Amino acid sequence: MTDAHALAVFAVRAETSRGRLHPEPEAIGRSPFQRDRDRIIHSSAFRKLQYKTQVFVNHEGDFYRTRLTHSIEVAQIARSCARALGLDEDLTEALALAHDLGHPPFGHAGEEALAQAAAPFGGFNHNAQSLRVVTLLESRYAAFDGLNLTWETLEGLAKHNGPLPHPPAYVADYDARHPLDLGNFASAEAQLASLADDIAYHGHDIDDGLRAGLFDFGDIAHLPIVGAALADAGRASLDMPPPRLRHETIRRVINALISDLLAASRSRLAALAPGSADDIRRAKTAVIAFSAAVADANQAIRAFLFARMYRHWRVNRMTSKARRLTEELFRMFHGDPGLLPNEWRARAGEPGSARAAMIVADYIAGMTDRFAMDEHRRLTDIAISG
Template sequence: MTQLARYASDPRQSRGRLHDEARAGSDGTIRGPRDDFQRDRDRIIHSISFRRLRHKTQVFVAPDGDHYRVRLTHSLEVAQIGRTIARALGLNEDLTEALCLAHDIGHPPFGHAGEYALEEALADSGGFDHNAQTIRTLTKLERPYPRWDGLNLTWEMLEGLAKHNGPVARPTWALEEADAAMPLDLESWPSLEAQIASVADDIAYDNHDIDDGIRAGLLSIDQLLTLPFIAERWSAICTRFSDIERDRLIPELIRDQIGLMVNNVIDTTVKRIKDTGIETVDDIRGAGRMIGGFSDDMAINERALKKFMYSNLYNHPEQMEAADRARDVVADLVAAYRDKPELMPESWVVTLPTEEPDRMRHIADFMAGMTDRYASTAHMQIFGSNGEPGYE
């Protein structure tokens, strides 16, 4: 194992799993020379819910082009950035990668549009939150093992997923359930690996969504140049490649931006560790602030970029029109399954609770696991092309 920093998460010091596991397979052989965090990562990669990410919206709803990102490719890109930063800081790369790969598993079909529809549908049943749904999926809904539900991930993995954005003061019902089964110290800050996974997510979608937006024709480089820190980077690139046409320089801009942000996170995190006197994992959790992240100046630039992306891409009229249609699809399906639960697959029907709020939460579990195309097909089968219910 690579030498870890003293403040890194060490699998040998893990707080363990909810269910005790034998170290050997059914035939008595050891299943590979892997530590606990490597096993967590591998369980995510082999899970059904991870595979479904290849057909779930990242930015564009059910994208027609083969080159646009989906939740799966986004998660892989986050993992690459996360591992790079973790390696530079002496953190546990495997735990960082596992958190990056798993962070979007709870997203329903059609991205945030689908999430808004589920939030509304479950307003009287405790609501819906994709982050808590990630943990619910990995601790309850995945069932690859014969003796328990879920993937039986380590405490460090679940803790990182629960609070990678910081302490959770008001957990949702789904997170409360997970915390009751295996207390996750929700009031404290998470490991540095979890903090790095969170900022790696920001770096990935901030920059890769620019790439997809330009490719889709909804953004232009001239629009982006209204942001001074982008304009400065673009000017340097154009000077460096003065003989190359502009369109070929856009990928260079994306790479430069990612590199700039990654280096900023590394330098800033090293400085905060030194300034705060951090030496152990417990010091990270008790620091009272986020240690892994952007400098103050970079954070201002990053927020400006996010604001720009909402104004010019995420809330673009074409995007909003597609999101409205997607929200209607999810809302229609929830209503159909509520009124006629036999429309769901038999395995979901026979396990449907009889009382609320568990009944609606069960339907939401089914909905959240859908891919974009599964939801679209189900909607067509139930409602037809005219959008009217096709059942009596």
């Protein structure tokens, strides 16, 4: 638990939490945000992340990141930065661990396919799905659906990318029952968790891309931040083997991004001089941020990864199959909800309806890569029993 005396004045404080939608007695020895983190870690959705694609489909190799290892890396970066800025570490960690709970199988390919298939019925959004998971779909408690997380954690999940003047349907519906102040920024803890996500995937996607041979050291030498990190790593040992050079480079990239984030955020905080967490929420711009130069560098890194990794022909082949498989699962289940397992079929309603589309999207989004492929085979291979 974060020491209350070490918290900055603008940090969220556990003792003034706005509580839970369904009141519960608090746990002795654990803050409300520690309890949120523990509920997230013990959830079914969190465990499934170990078999959900980050970039490479799970069976492509044991060393590539999955949604689970990505989430753990985000949490490590976020918690370390939270301590440096005097923020509540437990809330920051909870948000980092929960931010990808709504991702469907097969990474962004699966999300794009599900969003397109569900577009006539309201679409699909993984951030909204994360909120749906923790407020509705997890069914572990007798007294309520979801995990009954604190207001502060739900606010941070809903506003993962900033204020939501036009929220997705489920976020708007939930906000009508339990207002999350969608028009303002989230807490500094939530803003930090979001940027820790950027730092983690820049680092590990370069690492995985090098490991997979999608590009080499020469290809990244021109990139801002990355090129300087590579050169500095090379100077550490003139005969360093490639695996060590890769690791030495990546840790320097992550360190450079973290150092800039902390310096830029401290500067913004000093200029705003917030006296409370609500002052952070009411600010006109985000207060946890990179400097302008590093924000531009991040865009250049992102553009490189998009062109040389996410659209590499080897990745394109995987994503093409993943999109097709996801679309076919949606079409089959939506057209005939009788194919769904009993607990899902009972909620799906009429074939082709908006209700069926929502339930089918929930079902598919909750699948791991492996289960989605197995389910597709069960539905399309007449030699396999149901």
